[in-house]
Amino acid sequence: xxxxxxxxxxxxxxxxxxxxxxxxxxxxxxxxxxxxxxxxxxxxxxxxxxxxxxxxxxxxxxxxxxxxxxxxxxxxxxxxxxxxxxxxxxxxxxxxxxxxxxxxxxxxxxxxxxxxxxxxxxxxxxxxxxxxxxxxxxxxxxxxxxxxxxxxxxxxxxxxxxxxxxxxxxxxxxxxxxxxxxxxxxxxxxxxxxxxxxxxxxxxxxxxxxxxxxxxxxxxxxxxxxxxxxxxxxxxxxxxxxxxxxxxxxxxxxxxxxxxxxxxxxxxxxxxxxxxxxxxxxxxxxxxxxxxxxxxxxxxxxxxxxxxxxxxxxxxxxxxxxxxxxxxxxxxxxxxxxxxxxxxxxxxxxxxxxxxxxxxxxxxxxxxxxxxxxxxxxxxxxxxxxxxxxxxxxxxxxxxxxxxxxxxxxxxxxxxxxxxxxxxxxxxx
Ligand code: UGA
Numbered sequence: 444x445x446x447x448x449x450x451x452x453x454x455x456x457x458x459x460x461x462x463x464x465x466x467x468x469x470x471x472x473x474x475x476x477x478x479x480x481x482x483x484x485x486x487x488x489x490x491x492x493x494x495x496x497x498x499x500x501x502x503x504x505x506x507x508x509x510x511x512x513x514x515x516x517x518x519x520x521x522x523x524x525x526x527x528x529x530x531x532x533x534x535x536x537x538x539x540x541x542x543x544x545x546x547x548x549x550x551x552x553x554x555x556x557x558x559x560x561x562x563x564x565x566x567x568x569x570x571x572x573x574x575x576x577x578x579x580x581x582x583x584x585x586x587x588x589x590x591x592x593x594x595x596x597x598x599x600x601x602x603x604x605x606x607x608x609x610x611x612x613x614x615x616x617x618x619x620x621x622x623x624x625x626x627x628x629x630x631x632x633x634x635x636x637x638x639x640x641x642x643x644x645x646x647x648x649x650x651x652x653x654x655x656x657x658x659x660x661x662x663x664x665x666x667x668x669x670x671x672x673x674x675x676x677x678x679x680x681x682x683x684x685x686x687x688x689x690x691x692x693x694x695x696x697x698x699x700x701x702x703x704x705x706x707x708x709x710x711x712x713x714x715x716x717x718x719x720x721x722x723x724x725x726x727x728x729x730x731x732x733x734x735x736x737x738x739x740x741x742x743x744x745x746x747x748x749x750x751x752x753x754x755x756x757x758x759x760x761x762x763x764x765x766x767x768x769x770x771x772x773x774x775x776x777x778x779x780x781x782x783x784x785x786x787x788x789x790x791x792x793x794x795x796x797x798x799x800x801x802x803x804x805x806x807x808x809x810x811x812x813x814x815x816x817x818x819x820x821x822x823x824x825x826x827x828x829x830x831x832x833x834x835x836x837x838x839x840x841x842x843x844x845x846x847x848x849x850x851x852x853x854x855x856x857x858x859x860x861x862x863x864x865x866x867x868x869x870x871x872x
Pocket of ligand 1: 564594595596597598599651654658691692693694695696697698699700701702703704707762763
């Protein structure tokens, strides 16, 4: 099939490469000249395991190409995905101007039937506006369909998620749109759920908000565990064995970050309010998430006495492992607060150092865990990269000024660290 994807960001690029891998002819469009020209030179703007290989392979096979020209891409494709960003406005509402502009450009370029598919995460009722925008901007008599096909990829495992999804959701208004999308996904063995467009849009916001709720729930339980002397890891295990609950997304820590969960939670609260419902439950999810970061700072402070002039080694900056994405990473608030309190910060992250250099000022960027730990008063874990789980504790102990570890992701065994002579503080245990 001939597919155009407008927006070569995270979702667009991964989906484009994967649709090409499935045997389609894909053209990815972006209005960022620099990004497109580096993609043409096979320079990939983000780190995502497996993505570079997939892009290179499919470009060489002639299945994947890049352009800044929306009209050219629309004319040469039957299915056009909209995968541009929907960043948060100051009030938390999703900014949909990018979607409107793209819908207008697609409409103006259409010369025969096109299926226009929303892939960006959008509030319910956006489909109606996309349809209206295309209707008023296209040439008379040209048929089209609009559909919603929300994306459930996780950063760090996006390629695997694309080829092995739990479900594929398609929101459609016509049999033709349904059959085009079914054919496009025919190479993937997964349940396809067909709904109306509004329900598909809602599935995405409701899913991400529910995942955020699960995380905040276990984080709130972690507080009770600390107060009562229980172990949140055991509690999560026991809860998770109930198939109705499930163990995933019950990892207590410093709270959720990234460009999806916080933004989608805000956007969902916002659209609910607009529709007349005050989603207090989700307001509480946000509040618990903020408290979790504050509490982490309190833990550091209560073990260092004064933070001022202390050196703190930070392991991990990206919002989660296996990505270099720093957007809404908990590390940003935590490091900024520690600096405000007068701490000196030494950091290491396996992939996010380049992006982090543009965000943090007055921070020492280190080559590895051990260089970060050298002469530090305390070591804190913010991102659970697997390489941090295999560190040489004896070496670490010699390098640190004091053997103090405050772990925001519960990656170490408290008994083991105690035996090795560390003071080890973690979350909810
Ligand atoms: C999330 C969803 O998981 C995807 O299904 C969705 O497609 C994506 O948003 C999106 O809307 O594009 P992602 O943001 O890549 O994916 O990352 P997650 O794996 O969901 O993690 C989000 C945050 O929650 C991270 O900061 C992570 O550290 C935190 N988290 C996750 C926890 O604190 N505890 C957990 O148990 C799980």
